Amino acid sequence: MNYTPVIGLEVHVELKTQSKMFCGCSADYFGKEPNSYTCPVCLGLPGALPVPNKKAIDWCVMIGLALNCEIPLFSKFDRKNYFYPDLAKGYQISQYDEPFCINGYIDVEMDKDSKETKRIRIRRVHMEEDTGKLLHEGAATLIDFNRSGVPLVEIVTEPDFENTHQVVQYLKKLQQIVRYLDVSNADMEKGDMRLEPNISLKKPEEKGLPPYKVEVKNINSFRFVDKAIAYEIKRHEELLTDGQTPSQETRGWDEKKQKTVSQRSKEEAMDYRYFPEPDIPPIAWKEADITTLKNTMPELPDIKTARFQKDYSLSAYDATILTREKEMADFFEKTVKTAKDVTPKQIANYLINDLKLLLTQQAKDILETVRAKYHKSEMNENELQTVIDDVLKNNAKLVAEYKNGKVQVLGPLLGMTKAKLGNNADMEQIKKALEKALS
Amino acid sequence: MNLHQLTITQAKEGLQAKKFSSIELTKACLNRIKQTDKTLNVFITLTEKEALNQARQADDKLAKGEDLALLGIPVAIKDNFSTRDIRTTAASKLLNAYIPPYDATVITKLKDAGMVMLGKTNLDAWAHGSSTETSDFGPSKNPWDPNRLPGGSSGGSAATVAANQAIYAIGSETAGSIRQPASWCGIVGLKPTYGRVSRYGVIAMASSLDSPGPMTKTVADSALVLQVLAGKDPKDATTAPETVEEYTKDLTTTIAGMTIGFSDEYFDGVSEEVKETVLAALKTYEKLGAKVKKISLMAPTYSIAVYTIIQRAEVSSNLARYDGIRFGHDRSFFGQEAKRRIMLGTYTLSAGYFDAYYKKALKVRTKIIADFNSAFKDVDVILAPTAPTTALPVGASLDQAMFGELADMLVEPSSIAGLPGINVPAGFSKENLPIGVQLIGPQFAEKKLIHAAYHFEQATDFHKQKPTL
Numbered sequence: 001m002n003y004t005p006v007i008g009l010e011v012h013v014e015l016k017t018q019s020k021m022f023c024g025c026s027a028d029y030f031g032k033e034p035n036s037y038t039c040p041v042c043l044g045l046p047g048a049l050p051v052p053n054k055k056a057i058d059w060c061v062m063i064g065l066a067l068n069c070e071i072p073l074f075s076k077f078d079r080k081n082y083f084y085p086d087l088a089k090g091y092q093i094s095q096y097d098e099p100f101c102i103n104g105y106i107d108v109e110m111d112k113d114s115k116e117t118k119r120i121r122i123r124r125v126h127m128e129e130d131t132g133k134l135l136h137e138g139a140a141t142l143i144d145f146n147r148s149g150v151p152l153v154e155i156v157t158e159p160d161f162e163n164t165h166q167v168v169q170y171l172k173k174l175q176q177i178v179r180y181l182d183v184s185n186a187d188m189e190k191g192d193m194r195l196e197p198n199i200s201l202k203k204p205e206e207k208g209l210p211p212y213k214v215e216v217k218n219i220n221s222f223r224f225v226d227k228a229i230a231y232e233i234k235r236h237e238e239l240l241t242d243g244q245t246p247s248q249e250t251r252g253w254d255e256k257k258q259k260t261v262s263q264r265s266k267e268e269a270m271d272y273r274y275f276p277e278p279d280i281p282p283i284a285w286k287e288a289d290i291t292t293l294k295n296t297m298p299e300l301p302d303i304k305t306a307r308f309q310k311d312y313s314l315s316a317y318d319a320t321i322l323t324r325e326k327e328m329a330d331f332f333e334k335t336v337k338t339a340k341d342v343t344p345k346q347i348a349n350y351l352i353n354d355l356k357l358l359l360t361q362q363a364k365d366i367l368e369t370v371r372a373k374y375h376k377s378e379m380n381e382n383e384l385q386t387v388i389d390d391v392l393k394n395n396a397k398l399v400a401e402y403k404n405g406k407v408q409v410l411g412p413l414l415g416m417t418k419a420k421l422g423n424n425a426d427m428e429q430i431k432k433a434l435e436k437a438l439s
Numbered sequence: 440m441n442l443h444q445l446t447i448t449q450a451k452e453g454l455q456a457k458k459f460s461s462i463e464l465t466k467a468c469l470n471r472i473k474q475t476d477k478t479l480n481v482f483i484t485l486t487e488k489e490a491l492n493q494a495r496q497a498d499d500k501l502a503k504g505e506d507l508a509l510l511g512i513p514v515a516i517k518d519n520f521s522t523r524d525i526r527t528t529a530a531s532k533l534l535n536a537y538i539p540p541y542d543a544t545v546i547t548k549l550k551d552a553g554m555v556m557l558g559k560t561n562l563d564a565w566a567h568g569s570s571t572e573t574s575d576f577g578p579s580k581n582p583w584d585p586n587r588l589p590g591g592s593s594g595g596s597a598a599t600v601a602a603n604q605a606i607y608a609i610g611s612e613t614a615g616s617i618r619q620p621a622s623w624c625g626i627v628g629l630k631p632t633y634g635r636v637s638r639y640g641v642i643a644m645a646s647s648l649d650s651p652g653p654m655t656k657t658v659a660d661s662a663l664v665l666q667v668l669a670g671k672d673p674k675d676a677t678t679a680p681e682t683v684e685e686y687t688k689d690l691t692t693t694i695a696g697m698t699i700g701f702s703d704e705y706f707d708g709v710s711e712e713v714k715e716t717v718l719a720a721l722k723t724y725e726k727l728g729a730k731v732k733k734i735s736l737m738a739p740t741y742s743i744a745v746y747t748i749i750q751r752a753e754v755s756s757n758l759a760r761y762d763g764i765r766f767g768h769d770r771s772f773f774g775q776e777a778k779r780r781i782m783l784g785t786y787t788l789s790a791g792y793f794d795a796y797y798k799k800a801l802k803v804r805t806k807i808i809a810d811f812n813s814a815f816k817d818v819d820v821i822l823a824p825t826a827p828t829t830a831l832p833v834g835a836s837l838d839q840a841m842f843g844e845l846a847d848m849l850v851e852p853s854s855i856a857g858l859p860g861i862n863v864p865a866g867f868s869k870e871n872l873p874i875g876v877q878l879i880g881p882q883f884a885e886k887k888l889i890h891a892a893y894h895f896e897q898a899t900d901f902h903k904q905k906p907t908l
Contacts, residue, residue, distance in 0.1 A: 046527070052676065
């Protein structure tokens with residue numbers, strides 16, 4: 001290809017706080033009955049006022065710290081004014097010129113299997129609130145405000161990405177970091193991690209940024225990230241080779257058609273008339289507050305991976321797999337601590353190779369196994385009766401004792417019946433049938 | 440006994456002494472309303488049934504010996520306070536069918552204090568004005584002369600107290616909306632420090648300025664009500680954690696030694712009669728032992744532009760939620776004044792104009808705050824006229840695009856600085872129209888203001904005069 005991609009990413013991460021960003025409603029809205037997690041504040045009723053969720057702000061700063069950002073000691077919220085039916089107040093409370101975190105970075109692999117790293121600069125990390133959700137049903141559009149006001153952290157990079165591999169690495173790292181911090185589930189499919197790449201192409205020797213960029217929305221799955229970006233890059237390349245400049249616009253990724261479709265022109269940027277949010281006093285941190293937040297953060301993946309290699313003499317490969325999820329890394333270390341006669345390497349081998357099957361199992365497979373183990377199946381009535389009759393016939397003495405008031409003999413009778421029926425038999429069902437037969 | 444003529448203090452005494460019941464008191468007020476509201480047009484929504492219910496409950500509590508702060512006393516509430524299950528319109532046709540599912544914090548506090556709510560009073564639509572003439576439900580009238588306006592935006596609340604319909608009322612001030620109608624109607628109007636009383640549930644006009652407050656017949660009454668309303672609210676992030684003082688205590692302690700400041704800049708554009716009244720008030724204070732000191736303050740005319748820009752910018756954003764999708768009617772129901780303010784506010788926030796207008800206004804705001812801070816190093820409180828004139832005739836505000844902001848010139852500086860102010864009746868014009876004076880204090884100096892106002896009131900008879908309506 002004659003052109004170098006110039007890609008910047010805007011990622012929105014939904015925080016898994018108990019409450020929404022500016023009210024006490026539960027933020028656990030996914031899959032719930034529409035408009036059941038609302039209140040005057042997130043519905044934008046007259047007179048309602050926003051009160052910021054401190055935990056959400058702390059978590060935003062933690063994300064910024066994990067991304068090596070500077071945390072300015074003064075920050076504020078601003079109003080972003082525009083109309084859309086899912087925006088209850090007619091403005092979104094966000095941050096404009098004084099966000100919580102700025103000037104960070106994260107290093108990713110330059111390319112597949114490359115030993116070189118590429119530093120992606122993080123321009124800013126800020127807080128905002130999510131909007132309601134529109135559902136189109138025929139000619140009507142329904143609005144569900146359950147999601148209105150849920151805390152969102154927006155992470156914006158400089159246009160430093162040069163290929164889709166770097167983009168995917170970045171997303172995976174970001175996902176891993178917020179899961180380590182336990183501030184978000186970062187599930188693209190559930191919408192708690194959303195991505196908007198800004199894409200353009202330039203000639204390798206060109207200095208500065210290209211004279212256009214295209215924003216791509218609606219990439220709802222990890223699977224489609226590189227497909228969508230690759231499609232867009234190809235589309236730009238074709239236009240540029242043809243002597244045309246791609247239009248500056250917003251395009252949507254169409255999953256079914258596997259292509260991007262023009263949505264609206266980005267030529268005239270909306271005038272959001274940003275001004276400082278008068279309902280929320282600005283936030284003034286003390287250095288000590290930031291230090292405290294830093295100290296409450298868990299050890300981050302990259303640090304942990306390096307430490308595992310050093311402390312446990314593990315290969316980079318093994319260390320990376322063990323630290324992919326914090327729970328697994330913690331479990332490994334706990335095991336190592338209690339082990340006296342096995343080496344960390346041996347434990348690592350077992351976890352990675354032998355338990356790999358367990359680790360790669362889907363939740364539904366695991367549930368099947370558990371179900372089979374613990375749930376007893378309903379017995380066929382006739383089969384049960386036949387077995388019971390048999391048992392009672394062969395134990396006339398016990399039956400007589402039971403009828404004379406010695407009820408504890410039911411135990412052995414139960415045991416005998418169950419033995420004949422097998423492990424899956426439902427004890428309750430047998431007991432009821434036995435008692436009935438003995439009455 | 441004309442129970443509707445009582446003050447809160449007198450009504451409390453009477454109820455406790457079992458001289459009369461809350462039901463009797465409430466019925467007296469309701470009768471007065473029936474007699475006078477055709478003329479005055481105070482009530483947008485009269486809640487007669489609920490009021491009698493609340494009065495009954497209050498009588499039960501009184502019989503048990505309960506002593507809540509405002510138990511059994513009828514109040515009228517400005518119709519921009521959300522009242523659960525009771526229509527709340529902000530005097531706009533857009534909300535004429537809106538029934539809030541929740542109570543404003545002020546309402547919750549009043550309910551906990553045992554109030555009896557008579558109904559919701561008229562205001563300039565969306566609180567946009569200083570006359571009550573922009574109401575979509577017609578203007579309210581001044582009880583002193585029904586051919587004149589009561590002022591605004593809390594015009595209905597001022598008129599109802601002056602006319603002895605309600606024993607007291609609740610209003611809200613962004614810049615003058617409590618003090619100015621109090622002045623035109625001859626009652627006490629107290630605008631607390633911004634952040635002293637919760638705005639949760641008050642239909643927002645200008646978020647950085649709105650201050651709910653009491654409108655009463657006497658200064659002691661306003662202290663009683665403020666005591667109930669003041670305090671930090673977890674539902675309003677702009678309420679202050681400052682301790683709430685005991686406003687009703689130490690009223691009679693001497694004010695000898697208190698320094699009262701006044702500035703000539705506040706006499707510009709003011710009628711002769713109003714100026715005379717202020718000068719007379721200063722003399723009264725000297726007789727009471729206070730020191731009167733002339734100071735220099737930034738001319739109020741500078742505040743007009745600052746206030747207009749900040750307020751209209753915030754208004755343009757605060758009205759965006761009235762899209763007719765979730766509640767209320769659509770935007771076509773906005774009146775002319777609302778549309779004017781939305782347009783100007785949007786313009787001053789627009790790209791390219793933000794720096795020249797909104798940002799600059801915020802910078803000047805800082806200067807106004809500094810100006811007052813400096814003044815309060817030399818004086819305890821500042822005395823000034825509340826309004827440049829007495830009540831204007833009905834129709835005076837029509838076709839006057841900046842009527843409100845011009846009429847409120849003398850209260851805008853203190854509002855912009857978030858300071859508390861109180862209007863007390865201080866005299867009458869030759870047409871027998873009330874003239875009020877205002878006392879302005881530093882932030883959270885309500886106790887000092889009430890104290891100073893109380894002594895002036897007790898040394899004069901103006902508060903005892905009532906309209907002949």
